[in-house]
Amino acid sequence: MDLKYIALFPGQGSQYVGMGKNAWENSDAAKEIFRRADESLGYSLSTLCFEGPEEELTATQNSQPAILTVSHVYYELFMDRYGITPLAAAGHSLGEYTALVAASALSFKDAVSIVHKRGRYMQEAVPRGEGTMVAVLGKPLEEVETALAQVSNGVAEVANINAPGQVIVAGDIGGIENFKALMEGAKIRELKVSAPFHCSLMEPARKAMEGDIHKAEFCRCSFPVFANVTADAEYEPEEIRRNLIEQITGRVRWHETVERLSGEYPNAVFIEFGPGRVLTGLNKKINRKLKAINISSFEDIALFESRIQ
Template sequence: MTSERLAFVFPGQGSQQIGMLADAAKEFPEVPATFSEASEALGYDLWDLCQNGQQADINLTERTQPLLLTASVALYRAWVARGGISPARMAGHSLGEWSALVCSGVLAFPDAVRLVRERGRLMQEAVPAGEGAMAAVIGLEDAAVEAACAESAQGEVVAAVNYNSHGQVVIAGSSAAVSRAIEACKAAGAKRAMPLPVSAPFHTELMRPAAEKLAPQIDAIEFRSPEVPVVHNVHAKTESDPAAIKQLMVEQIYSPVRWTACVQAMAGEGINTLIECGPGKVLAGLAKRIDRQITAHNIESPAQLQEALQATAD
Protein backbone atom coordinates (compact mmCIF):
# COMPACT_ATOMS: atom_id res chain seq x y z
CA MET A 1 0.00 0.00 0.00
CA THR A 2 1.25 3.49 -0.91
CA SER A 3 0.28 6.80 0.61
CA GLU A 4 0.21 9.64 -1.91
CA ARG A 5 0.68 12.08 0.97
CA LEU A 6 3.78 10.49 2.51
CA ALA A 7 7.48 11.01 1.76
CA PHE A 8 10.60 9.46 3.32
CA VAL A 9 13.68 11.65 3.77
CA PHE A 10 17.18 10.47 4.67
CA PRO A 11 19.78 12.47 6.63
CA GLY A 12 23.32 13.32 5.63
CA GLN A 13 26.57 13.77 7.52
CA GLY A 14 26.40 15.20 11.01
CA SER A 15 23.74 12.86 12.39
CA GLN A 16 26.20 10.13 13.45
CA GLN A 17 26.64 9.36 17.16
CA ILE A 18 28.41 6.58 19.05
CA GLY A 19 25.75 4.18 20.35
CA MET A 20 23.13 5.14 17.76
CA LEU A 21 20.45 2.56 16.93
CA ALA A 22 21.35 0.48 20.02
CA ASP A 23 17.69 0.31 21.08
CA ALA A 24 16.49 -0.37 17.55
CA ALA A 25 18.98 -3.25 17.21
CA LYS A 26 17.47 -5.01 20.25
CA GLU A 27 13.98 -4.93 18.80
CA PHE A 28 14.44 -4.96 15.03
CA PRO A 29 16.45 -7.88 13.58
CA GLU A 30 16.75 -5.88 10.35
CA VAL A 31 19.28 -3.59 12.06
CA PRO A 32 21.98 -6.17 12.93
CA ALA A 33 21.32 -7.95 9.62
CA THR A 34 21.84 -4.76 7.61
CA PHE A 35 24.98 -3.82 9.55
CA SER A 36 26.33 -7.33 9.01
CA GLU A 37 25.74 -6.99 5.26
CA ALA A 38 27.56 -3.64 5.26
CA SER A 39 30.47 -5.00 7.31
CA GLU A 40 30.94 -7.79 4.78
CA ALA A 41 31.02 -5.25 1.93
CA LEU A 42 33.46 -2.97 3.77
CA GLY A 43 35.77 -5.56 5.32
CA TYR A 44 35.46 -4.25 8.89
CA ASP A 45 32.87 -4.44 11.68
CA LEU A 46 30.71 -1.37 11.18
CA TRP A 47 28.40 -2.13 14.12
CA ASP A 48 31.31 -2.42 16.54
CA LEU A 49 32.70 0.86 15.23
CA CYS A 50 29.48 2.80 15.83
CA GLN A 51 28.79 1.22 19.23
CA ASN A 52 32.28 0.99 20.71
CA GLY A 53 34.49 3.28 18.63
CA GLN A 54 35.38 6.92 19.22
CA GLN A 55 33.37 9.85 17.87
CA ALA A 56 36.49 10.97 16.00
CA ASP A 57 36.54 7.60 14.16
CA ILE A 58 32.96 7.84 12.91
CA ASN A 59 33.46 11.50 11.98
CA LEU A 60 36.02 10.48 9.33
CA THR A 61 34.11 11.06 6.11
CA GLU A 62 34.91 7.69 4.58
CA ARG A 63 33.52 6.03 7.73
CA THR A 64 30.61 8.45 8.26
CA GLN A 65 29.14 7.92 4.81
CA PRO A 66 28.73 4.11 4.87
CA LEU A 67 27.64 4.30 8.51
CA LEU A 68 24.75 6.69 7.91
CA LEU A 69 23.71 4.91 4.72
CA THR A 70 23.57 1.61 6.63
CA ALA A 71 21.62 3.10 9.54
CA SER A 72 19.03 4.61 7.21
CA VAL A 73 18.59 1.46 5.13
CA ALA A 74 18.28 -0.65 8.31
CA LEU A 75 15.48 1.55 9.65
CA TYR A 76 13.67 1.57 6.31
CA ARG A 77 13.82 -2.23 6.23
CA ALA A 78 12.41 -2.28 9.78
CA TRP A 79 9.58 0.01 8.63
CA VAL A 80 8.72 -2.20 5.67
CA ALA A 81 8.92 -5.41 7.76
CA ARG A 82 6.34 -3.99 10.18
CA GLY A 83 3.84 -3.21 7.46
CA GLY A 84 4.66 0.47 7.06
CA ILE A 85 3.05 2.01 3.99
CA SER A 86 5.20 2.90 0.99
CA PRO A 87 5.88 6.60 0.42
CA ALA A 88 4.99 8.46 -2.75
CA ARG A 89 8.34 10.27 -2.79
CA MET A 90 11.83 9.95 -1.32
CA ALA A 91 14.66 12.44 -0.94
CA GLY A 92 17.95 12.56 0.90
CA HIS A 93 20.16 15.42 2.07
CA SER A 94 23.55 15.13 0.34
CA LEU A 95 24.85 11.66 1.34
CA GLY A 96 21.24 10.80 2.28
CA GLU A 97 20.33 10.81 -1.40
CA TRP A 98 22.26 7.54 -1.69
CA SER A 99 20.07 6.08 1.08
CA ALA A 100 17.00 7.17 -0.88
CA LEU A 101 18.31 5.50 -4.04
CA VAL A 102 18.91 2.20 -2.22
CA CYS A 103 15.48 2.24 -0.55
CA SER A 104 13.79 3.09 -3.84
CA GLY A 105 15.46 0.09 -5.54
CA VAL A 106 17.85 2.00 -7.81
CA LEU A 107 20.98 0.11 -6.75
CA ALA A 108 21.96 -2.78 -4.52
CA PHE A 109 22.87 -1.98 -0.92
CA PRO A 110 26.41 -3.56 -0.94
CA ASP A 111 27.27 -1.60 -4.10
CA ALA A 112 26.08 1.62 -2.46
CA VAL A 113 28.08 0.95 0.74
CA ARG A 114 31.30 0.54 -1.22
CA LEU A 115 30.55 3.54 -3.43
CA VAL A 116 29.89 5.94 -0.56
CA ARG A 117 33.04 4.83 1.24
CA GLU A 118 34.94 5.78 -1.90
CA ARG A 119 32.88 8.97 -2.23
CA GLY A 120 33.91 9.95 1.29
CA ARG A 121 37.57 9.13 0.72
CA LEU A 122 37.73 11.09 -2.53
CA MET A 123 35.88 14.09 -1.08
CA GLN A 124 38.28 14.22 1.87
CA GLU A 125 41.31 13.89 -0.42
CA ALA A 126 40.14 16.59 -2.84
CA VAL A 127 41.18 19.41 -0.51
CA PRO A 128 44.04 19.05 2.02
CA ALA A 129 42.99 19.25 5.68
CA GLY A 130 42.81 22.82 6.90
CA GLU A 131 42.50 24.37 3.44
CA GLY A 132 38.72 24.12 3.21
CA ALA A 133 35.88 25.14 5.52
CA MET A 134 32.11 25.30 5.89
CA ALA A 135 29.94 27.69 7.90
CA ALA A 136 26.27 28.04 8.78
CA VAL A 137 24.52 31.35 8.15
CA ILE A 138 21.30 31.99 10.06
CA GLY A 139 18.77 34.75 9.48
CA LEU A 140 19.83 36.05 6.07
CA GLU A 141 18.01 35.80 2.74
CA ASP A 142 19.56 33.44 0.16
CA ALA A 143 20.36 36.29 -2.24
CA ALA A 144 22.20 38.22 0.49
CA VAL A 145 24.27 35.13 1.36
CA GLU A 146 25.11 34.63 -2.30
CA ALA A 147 26.13 38.30 -2.62
CA ALA A 148 28.34 38.05 0.48
CA CYS A 149 30.07 35.00 -0.99
CA ALA A 150 30.59 36.74 -4.35
CA GLU A 151 32.25 39.76 -2.74
CA SER A 152 34.34 37.58 -0.39
CA ALA A 153 35.76 35.18 -2.98
CA GLN A 154 38.62 37.46 -4.14
CA GLY A 155 39.85 34.81 -6.57
CA GLU A 156 39.20 31.91 -4.19
CA VAL A 157 36.16 29.65 -3.87
CA VAL A 158 33.28 30.35 -1.49
CA ALA A 159 29.64 29.65 -2.26
CA ALA A 160 26.26 28.82 -0.78
CA VAL A 161 26.14 25.02 -0.80
CA ASN A 162 23.24 23.85 1.40
CA TYR A 163 19.93 25.68 1.12
CA ASN A 164 18.50 24.00 4.22
CA SER A 165 15.45 26.12 5.00
CA HIS A 166 14.29 29.73 4.82
CA GLY A 167 17.00 31.76 6.51
CA GLN A 168 19.37 28.83 7.03
CA VAL A 169 22.14 28.42 4.47
CA VAL A 170 25.52 26.69 4.68
CA ILE A 171 28.46 28.18 2.81
CA ALA A 172 31.73 26.43 1.92
CA GLY A 173 35.01 26.96 0.15
CA SER A 174 38.63 27.90 0.80
CA SER A 175 39.26 28.59 4.50
CA ALA A 176 40.25 32.24 4.07
CA ALA A 177 37.36 32.98 1.71
CA VAL A 178 34.87 31.38 4.11
CA SER A 179 36.25 33.52 6.96
CA ARG A 180 35.76 36.65 4.84
CA ALA A 181 32.23 35.53 3.90
CA ILE A 182 31.32 34.94 7.57
CA GLU A 183 32.20 38.57 8.33
CA ALA A 184 30.37 39.79 5.21
CA CYS A 185 27.24 37.87 6.20
CA LYS A 186 27.36 39.36 9.71
CA ALA A 187 27.77 42.83 8.22
CA ALA A 188 24.76 42.17 5.97
CA GLY A 189 22.60 41.42 9.02
CA ALA A 190 22.87 37.68 9.62
CA LYS A 191 21.73 36.68 13.12
CA ARG A 192 24.56 34.18 13.24
CA ALA A 193 27.40 33.04 10.98
CA MET A 194 29.62 30.36 12.45
CA PRO A 195 32.17 27.80 11.25
CA LEU A 196 31.09 24.15 11.21
CA PRO A 197 33.28 21.28 12.46
CA VAL A 198 33.78 19.91 8.94
CA SER A 199 37.16 19.51 7.33
CA ALA A 200 36.25 19.61 3.65
CA PRO A 201 34.30 22.16 1.56
CA PHE A 202 31.55 19.83 0.33
CA HIS A 203 29.33 20.72 -2.64
CA THR A 204 31.70 23.34 -4.07
CA GLU A 205 33.74 23.44 -7.27
CA LEU A 206 36.68 22.25 -5.13
CA MET A 207 34.94 18.85 -5.07
CA ARG A 208 34.88 18.49 -8.87
CA PRO A 209 38.10 16.37 -8.93
CA ALA A 210 36.47 13.93 -6.48
CA ALA A 211 33.38 13.75 -8.69
CA GLU A 212 35.49 13.06 -11.77
CA LYS A 213 37.29 10.20 -10.01
CA LEU A 214 34.06 8.69 -8.66
CA ALA A 215 32.20 8.94 -11.99
CA PRO A 216 33.67 5.76 -13.56
CA GLN A 217 32.96 3.80 -10.39
CA ILE A 218 29.34 4.96 -10.39
CA ASP A 219 29.14 4.12 -14.08
CA ALA A 220 30.33 0.55 -13.42
CA ILE A 221 27.41 -0.19 -11.05
CA GLU A 222 23.97 -1.30 -12.22
CA PHE A 223 21.33 1.39 -11.64
CA ARG A 224 17.61 0.74 -12.21
CA SER A 225 14.59 3.00 -12.49
CA PRO A 226 13.32 3.91 -9.01
CA GLU A 227 10.29 2.11 -7.61
CA VAL A 228 9.55 5.28 -5.62
CA PRO A 229 10.45 8.59 -7.32
CA VAL A 230 13.43 10.34 -5.70
CA VAL A 231 13.60 14.15 -5.62
CA HIS A 232 17.22 15.01 -6.40
CA ASN A 233 19.37 17.60 -4.62
CA VAL A 234 20.77 19.10 -7.82
CA HIS A 235 17.50 20.32 -9.37
CA ALA A 236 14.69 19.34 -6.93
CA LYS A 237 13.04 17.13 -9.56
CA THR A 238 12.53 13.39 -10.01
CA GLU A 239 14.29 11.28 -12.64
CA SER A 240 13.46 7.82 -13.97
CA ASP A 241 16.33 7.18 -16.40
CA PRO A 242 19.18 5.25 -14.67
CA ALA A 243 21.86 6.94 -16.78
CA ALA A 244 20.52 10.38 -15.87
CA ILE A 245 20.45 9.42 -12.17
CA LYS A 246 24.12 8.39 -12.38
CA GLN A 247 24.99 11.79 -13.86
CA LEU A 248 23.03 13.60 -11.14
CA MET A 249 24.92 11.67 -8.44
CA VAL A 250 28.23 12.79 -9.97
CA GLU A 251 27.08 16.43 -10.23
CA GLN A 252 25.69 16.32 -6.67
CA ILE A 253 29.22 16.15 -5.23
CA TYR A 254 30.11 19.67 -6.44
CA SER A 255 26.61 21.21 -6.70
CA PRO A 256 24.55 22.91 -3.98
CA VAL A 257 22.02 20.85 -2.00
CA ARG A 258 18.70 22.54 -2.83
CA TRP A 259 16.92 21.07 0.17
CA THR A 260 14.34 23.83 0.59
CA ALA A 261 13.33 23.39 -3.05
CA CYS A 262 13.20 19.58 -2.63
CA VAL A 263 10.75 19.83 0.28
CA GLN A 264 8.71 22.48 -1.53
CA ALA A 265 8.56 20.26 -4.63
CA MET A 266 7.21 17.36 -2.55
CA ALA A 267 4.67 19.63 -0.84
CA GLY A 268 3.61 20.78 -4.30
CA GLU A 269 2.90 17.15 -5.20
CA GLY A 270 0.52 16.87 -2.24
CA ILE A 271 2.95 15.48 0.35
CA ASN A 272 1.91 16.54 3.86
CA THR A 273 3.78 13.97 5.99
CA LEU A 274 7.54 13.35 6.09
CA ILE A 275 9.31 10.53 7.87
CA GLU A 276 13.00 11.07 8.59
CA CYS A 277 14.60 7.66 8.25
CA GLY A 278 17.93 7.65 10.02
CA PRO A 279 19.66 8.94 13.13
CA GLY A 280 18.59 12.32 14.51
CA LYS A 281 15.81 14.68 13.55
CA VAL A 282 17.53 17.47 11.62
CA LEU A 283 15.41 17.06 8.48
CA ALA A 284 12.17 16.80 10.46
CA GLY A 285 13.00 20.15 12.04
CA LEU A 286 13.89 21.76 8.70
CA ALA A 287 10.66 20.51 7.10
CA LYS A 288 8.53 22.40 9.60
CA ARG A 289 10.47 25.58 8.88
CA ILE A 290 10.06 25.16 5.14
CA ASP A 291 6.32 24.36 5.17
CA ARG A 292 4.26 24.56 8.36
CA GLN A 293 1.57 22.37 6.82
CA ILE A 294 3.94 19.37 6.86
CA THR A 295 3.86 16.87 9.72
CA ALA A 296 7.25 15.27 10.34
CA HIS A 297 8.26 12.15 12.26
CA ASN A 298 11.61 10.49 12.84
CA ILE A 299 11.93 6.74 13.39
CA GLU A 300 15.32 6.18 15.01
CA SER A 301 13.91 4.35 18.07
CA PRO A 302 11.35 1.52 18.32
CA ALA A 303 8.89 3.85 20.08
CA GLN A 304 9.24 6.48 17.35
CA LEU A 305 8.80 3.91 14.61
CA GLN A 306 5.67 2.55 16.29
CA GLU A 307 4.28 6.04 16.68
CA ALA A 308 4.89 6.80 12.99
CA LEU A 309 3.27 3.50 11.95
CA GLN A 310 0.15 4.43 13.89
CA ALA A 311 0.09 8.02 12.62
CA THR A 312 0.33 6.98 8.97
CA ALA A 313 -2.14 4.10 9.30
CA ASP A 314 -4.98 6.43 10.32
Protein backbone atom coordinates in the same frame (compact mmCIF):
# COMPACT_ATOMS: atom_id res chain seq x y z
CA MET B 1 -3.33 1.93 8.36
CA ASP B 2 -4.13 4.47 5.64
CA LEU B 3 -0.86 6.36 5.29
CA LYS B 4 0.46 8.51 2.46
CA TYR B 5 4.04 9.56 3.10
CA ILE B 6 7.32 10.84 1.71
CA ALA B 7 10.46 8.97 2.85
CA LEU B 8 13.38 11.25 3.72
CA PHE B 9 16.96 10.32 4.58
CA PRO B 10 19.55 12.47 6.39
CA GLY B 11 23.10 13.31 5.35
CA GLN B 12 26.44 13.65 7.05
CA GLY B 13 26.51 15.21 10.51
CA SER B 14 23.64 13.14 11.91
CA GLN B 15 25.90 10.39 13.22
CA TYR B 16 26.42 9.64 16.91
CA VAL B 17 27.99 6.76 18.85
CA GLY B 18 25.29 4.23 19.74
CA MET B 19 23.10 4.83 16.70
CA GLY B 20 21.22 1.78 15.48
CA LYS B 21 22.18 -0.36 18.48
CA ASN B 22 18.63 -0.68 19.83
CA ALA B 23 17.44 -1.90 16.42
CA TRP B 24 20.29 -4.45 16.31
CA GLU B 25 19.37 -5.67 19.81
CA ASN B 26 15.69 -6.10 18.94
CA SER B 27 15.63 -7.27 15.33
CA ASP B 28 17.21 -10.13 13.40
CA ALA B 29 16.54 -8.18 10.19
CA ALA B 30 18.60 -5.26 11.54
CA LYS B 31 21.42 -7.66 12.50
CA GLU B 32 21.45 -8.97 8.94
CA ILE B 33 21.67 -5.48 7.40
CA PHE B 34 24.59 -4.56 9.67
CA ARG B 35 26.26 -7.90 8.84
CA ARG B 36 25.98 -7.16 5.11
CA ALA B 37 27.43 -3.67 5.62
CA ASP B 38 30.38 -5.09 7.59
CA GLU B 39 30.96 -7.70 4.88
CA SER B 40 30.78 -5.16 2.05
CA LEU B 41 33.31 -2.83 3.68
CA GLY B 42 35.66 -5.47 5.08
CA TYR B 43 35.61 -3.98 8.58
CA SER B 44 33.14 -3.76 11.47
CA LEU B 45 31.03 -0.71 10.68
CA SER B 46 28.51 -1.98 13.25
CA THR B 47 31.10 -1.76 16.05
CA LEU B 48 31.92 1.80 14.99
CA CYS B 49 28.22 2.71 15.09
CA PHE B 50 27.59 1.11 18.49
CA GLU B 51 30.87 1.77 20.32
CA GLY B 52 32.82 4.40 18.39
CA PRO B 53 35.27 5.93 19.00
CA GLU B 54 33.49 9.13 17.99
CA GLU B 55 36.47 10.56 16.10
CA GLU B 56 36.67 7.46 13.92
CA LEU B 57 32.91 7.33 13.35
CA THR B 58 32.93 11.02 12.35
CA ALA B 59 35.64 10.45 9.70
CA THR B 60 33.74 11.02 6.48
CA GLN B 61 34.66 7.65 4.88
CA ASN B 62 33.03 5.97 7.93
CA SER B 63 30.19 8.34 8.75
CA GLN B 64 28.73 8.16 5.24
CA PRO B 65 28.24 4.35 5.10
CA ALA B 66 27.26 4.36 8.80
CA ILE B 67 24.43 6.88 8.34
CA LEU B 68 23.26 5.14 5.16
CA THR B 69 23.18 1.77 6.97
CA VAL B 70 21.31 3.01 10.04
CA SER B 71 18.81 4.93 7.90
CA HIS B 72 18.25 1.84 5.74
CA VAL B 73 17.71 -0.30 8.86
CA TYR B 74 14.91 1.96 10.14
CA TYR B 75 13.27 2.18 6.70
CA GLU B 76 13.35 -1.62 6.24
CA LEU B 77 11.99 -2.28 9.75
CA PHE B 78 9.21 0.23 9.10
CA MET B 79 8.37 -1.50 5.81
CA ASP B 80 8.43 -4.93 7.47
CA ARG B 81 5.94 -3.76 10.09
CA TYR B 82 3.59 -1.59 8.01
CA GLY B 83 4.23 -2.59 4.39
CA ILE B 84 3.30 0.83 2.98
CA THR B 85 5.38 2.09 0.05
CA PRO B 86 6.15 5.82 0.03
CA LEU B 87 4.73 8.14 -2.62
CA ALA B 88 8.24 9.51 -3.21
CA ALA B 89 11.60 9.90 -1.49
CA ALA B 90 14.48 12.34 -1.12
CA GLY B 91 17.72 12.47 0.80
CA HIS B 92 20.01 15.29 1.87
CA SER B 93 23.38 14.89 0.11
CA LEU B 94 24.55 11.40 1.18
CA GLY B 95 20.88 10.64 1.94
CA GLU B 96 20.09 10.64 -1.79
CA TYR B 97 21.92 7.28 -2.02
CA THR B 98 19.76 5.88 0.81
CA ALA B 99 16.64 7.09 -1.02
CA LEU B 100 17.80 5.30 -4.18
CA VAL B 101 18.28 2.07 -2.20
CA ALA B 102 14.74 2.44 -0.82
CA ALA B 103 13.44 2.89 -4.38
CA SER B 104 15.28 -0.28 -5.54
CA ALA B 105 17.42 1.75 -7.94
CA LEU B 106 20.69 0.78 -6.23
CA SER B 107 21.55 -2.29 -4.16
CA PHE B 108 22.37 -1.77 -0.50
CA LYS B 109 25.71 -3.55 -0.94
CA ASP B 110 26.77 -1.26 -3.80
CA ALA B 111 25.53 1.85 -1.99
CA VAL B 112 27.58 1.10 1.15
CA SER B 113 30.71 0.57 -0.93
CA ILE B 114 30.16 3.66 -3.10
CA VAL B 115 29.54 6.08 -0.22
CA HIS B 116 32.58 4.74 1.64
CA LYS B 117 34.67 5.68 -1.41
CA ARG B 118 32.76 8.94 -1.78
CA GLY B 119 33.72 9.90 1.77
CA ARG B 120 37.37 9.02 1.17
CA TYR B 121 37.55 10.93 -2.12
CA MET B 122 35.93 13.99 -0.53
CA GLN B 123 38.43 14.00 2.33
CA GLU B 124 41.37 13.54 -0.03
CA ALA B 125 40.19 16.40 -2.29
CA VAL B 126 41.03 19.06 0.31
CA PRO B 127 43.56 18.43 3.11
CA ARG B 128 42.21 18.81 6.64
CA GLY B 129 42.41 22.39 7.88
CA GLU B 130 42.42 23.95 4.39
CA GLY B 131 38.68 24.10 3.86
CA THR B 132 35.58 24.76 5.92
CA MET B 133 31.82 25.36 5.85
CA VAL B 134 29.66 27.95 7.58
CA ALA B 135 25.92 28.36 8.12
CA VAL B 136 24.52 31.80 7.38
CA LEU B 137 21.39 32.31 9.46
CA GLY B 138 18.58 34.79 8.97
CA LYS B 139 19.72 36.13 5.60
CA PRO B 140 18.05 35.66 2.21
CA LEU B 141 19.89 33.67 -0.46
CA GLU B 142 20.17 36.76 -2.67
CA GLU B 143 22.14 38.69 -0.05
CA VAL B 144 24.48 35.74 0.49
CA GLU B 145 25.08 35.38 -3.27
CA THR B 146 25.76 39.11 -3.62
CA ALA B 147 28.51 38.86 -0.99
CA LEU B 148 29.93 35.69 -2.55
CA ALA B 149 30.25 37.45 -5.91
CA GLN B 150 32.58 39.97 -4.22
CA VAL B 151 34.94 37.39 -2.69
CA SER B 152 38.37 38.04 -4.18
CA ASN B 153 40.63 35.96 -1.96
CA GLY B 154 40.01 32.24 -2.35
CA VAL B 155 36.91 30.08 -2.86
CA ALA B 156 33.51 30.58 -1.22
CA GLU B 157 30.33 29.13 -2.75
CA VAL B 158 26.77 28.19 -1.79
CA ALA B 159 26.78 24.50 -0.81
CA ASN B 160 23.29 23.93 0.66
CA ILE B 161 20.07 25.89 0.57
CA ASN B 162 18.44 24.21 3.55
CA ALA B 163 15.52 26.38 4.60
CA PRO B 164 14.41 30.03 4.69
CA GLY B 165 17.24 31.91 6.38
CA GLN B 166 19.61 28.94 6.42
CA VAL B 167 22.24 28.87 3.67
CA ILE B 168 25.46 26.83 3.93
CA VAL B 169 28.62 28.21 2.32
CA ALA B 170 31.73 26.12 1.59
CA GLY B 171 35.23 27.05 0.52
CA ASP B 172 38.86 27.39 1.48
CA ILE B 173 39.90 29.24 4.63
CA GLY B 174 40.83 32.45 2.78
CA GLY B 175 37.60 32.57 0.81
CA ILE B 176 35.41 31.92 3.84
CA GLU B 177 37.21 34.59 5.91
CA ASN B 178 36.77 37.07 3.04
CA PHE B 179 33.06 36.16 2.83
CA LYS B 180 32.56 36.59 6.59
CA ALA B 181 34.12 40.06 6.43
CA LEU B 182 31.75 41.01 3.60
CA MET B 183 28.80 39.73 5.70
CA GLU B 184 29.84 41.62 8.83
CA GLY B 185 27.03 41.67 11.37
CA ALA B 186 25.35 38.55 9.98
CA LYS B 187 24.83 35.50 12.18
CA ILE B 188 27.38 33.00 10.86
CA ARG B 189 28.10 29.66 12.51
CA GLU B 190 31.14 27.48 11.80
CA LEU B 191 30.23 23.87 11.02
CA LYS B 192 32.19 20.92 12.41
CA VAL B 193 33.18 19.34 9.11
CA SER B 194 36.38 17.80 7.84
CA ALA B 195 36.15 19.23 4.30
CA PRO B 196 34.26 21.87 2.25
CA PHE B 197 31.58 19.72 0.63
CA HIS B 198 29.38 20.64 -2.36
CA CYS B 199 31.65 23.25 -3.92
CA SER B 200 34.21 23.42 -6.76
CA LEU B 201 37.02 22.32 -4.40
CA MET B 202 35.43 18.85 -4.57
CA GLU B 203 36.29 18.53 -8.29
CA PRO B 204 38.96 15.84 -7.67
CA ALA B 205 36.33 13.81 -5.75
CA ARG B 206 33.82 14.29 -8.57
CA LYS B 207 36.30 12.94 -11.13
CA ALA B 208 37.17 9.96 -8.91
CA MET B 209 33.49 9.15 -8.25
CA GLU B 210 32.58 9.30 -11.93
CA GLY B 211 34.21 5.94 -12.62
CA ASP B 212 32.68 4.23 -9.59
CA ILE B 213 29.19 5.52 -10.33
CA HIS B 214 29.37 4.43 -13.98
CA LYS B 215 30.52 0.94 -12.92
CA ALA B 216 27.66 0.51 -10.44
CA GLU B 217 24.41 -1.10 -11.56
CA PHE B 218 21.42 1.22 -11.37
CA CYS B 219 17.79 0.29 -12.09
CA ARG B 220 14.72 2.40 -12.72
CA CYS B 221 13.30 3.86 -9.48
CA SER B 222 10.21 2.04 -8.22
CA PHE B 223 8.91 5.42 -7.00
CA PRO B 224 10.18 8.96 -7.69
CA VAL B 225 13.36 10.08 -5.94
CA PHE B 226 13.89 13.83 -5.90
CA ALA B 227 17.49 14.75 -6.73
CA ASN B 228 19.52 17.33 -4.78
CA VAL B 229 20.89 19.16 -7.82
CA THR B 230 17.59 19.51 -9.69
CA ALA B 231 14.98 19.44 -6.90
CA ASP B 232 13.01 17.27 -9.33
CA ALA B 233 12.00 13.62 -9.63
CA GLU B 234 14.47 11.17 -11.14
CA TYR B 235 13.69 7.68 -12.41
CA GLU B 236 16.12 6.47 -15.08
CA PRO B 237 19.62 5.07 -14.48
CA GLU B 238 21.42 7.59 -16.67
CA GLU B 239 19.81 10.63 -15.05
CA ILE B 240 20.52 9.13 -11.62
CA ARG B 241 24.20 8.70 -12.49
CA ARG B 242 24.42 12.24 -13.89
CA ASN B 243 22.77 13.78 -10.83
CA LEU B 244 24.94 11.87 -8.35
CA ILE B 245 28.11 13.00 -10.13
CA GLU B 246 26.96 16.63 -10.32
CA GLN B 247 25.90 16.53 -6.67
CA ILE B 248 29.51 16.26 -5.45
CA THR B 249 30.37 19.80 -6.54
CA GLY B 250 26.79 21.13 -6.85
CA ARG B 251 24.54 22.76 -4.30
CA VAL B 252 21.96 20.81 -2.31
CA ARG B 253 18.60 22.44 -3.10
CA TRP B 254 16.76 21.09 -0.05
CA HIS B 255 14.41 24.06 0.41
CA GLU B 256 13.17 23.72 -3.19
CA THR B 257 12.93 19.93 -2.89
CA VAL B 258 10.62 20.08 0.13
CA GLU B 259 8.49 22.79 -1.48
CA ARG B 260 8.17 20.69 -4.64
CA LEU B 261 7.27 17.56 -2.67
CA SER B 262 4.70 19.36 -0.51
CA GLY B 263 3.16 20.88 -3.64
CA GLU B 264 2.90 17.57 -5.50
CA TYR B 265 1.84 15.53 -2.45
CA PRO B 266 -0.09 18.04 -0.30
CA ASN B 267 -1.53 15.55 2.19
CA ALA B 268 1.54 13.39 2.70
CA VAL B 269 3.36 12.88 6.01
CA PHE B 270 7.10 13.61 5.74
CA ILE B 271 8.93 10.78 7.55
CA GLU B 272 12.66 11.06 8.21
CA PHE B 273 14.37 7.67 8.60
CA GLY B 274 17.78 7.76 10.28
CA PRO B 275 19.79 9.09 13.20
CA GLY B 276 18.64 12.43 14.61
CA ARG B 277 15.92 14.76 13.36
CA VAL B 278 17.79 17.38 11.32
CA LEU B 279 15.52 17.12 8.28
CA THR B 280 12.35 17.11 10.40
CA GLY B 281 13.45 20.42 11.90
CA LEU B 282 14.35 21.92 8.52
CA ASN B 283 11.06 20.81 6.99
CA LYS B 284 9.04 22.58 9.70
CA LYS B 285 11.02 25.77 8.98
CA ILE B 286 10.23 25.46 5.28
CA ASN B 287 6.52 24.84 5.84
CA ARG B 288 4.99 24.95 9.33
CA LYS B 289 1.88 23.17 8.07
CA LEU B 290 3.82 20.06 7.07
CA LYS B 291 3.19 16.94 9.11
CA ALA B 292 6.79 15.89 9.76
CA ILE B 293 7.98 13.04 11.97
CA ASN B 294 11.28 11.24 12.49
CA ILE B 295 12.03 7.56 13.03
CA SER B 296 15.40 7.32 14.74
CA SER B 297 14.94 4.33 17.06
CA PHE B 298 13.33 0.90 17.21
CA GLU B 299 10.76 2.32 19.65
CA ASP B 300 9.76 5.05 17.16
CA ILE B 301 8.60 2.31 14.77
CA ALA B 302 6.64 0.46 17.44
CA LEU B 303 4.92 3.66 18.57
CA PHE B 304 4.46 5.12 15.07
CA GLU B 305 0.68 4.84 14.85
CA SER B 306 0.15 6.68 18.13
CA ARG B 307 2.74 9.34 17.20
CA ILE B 308 0.96 10.42 14.01
CA GLN B 309 -2.51 10.74 15.53
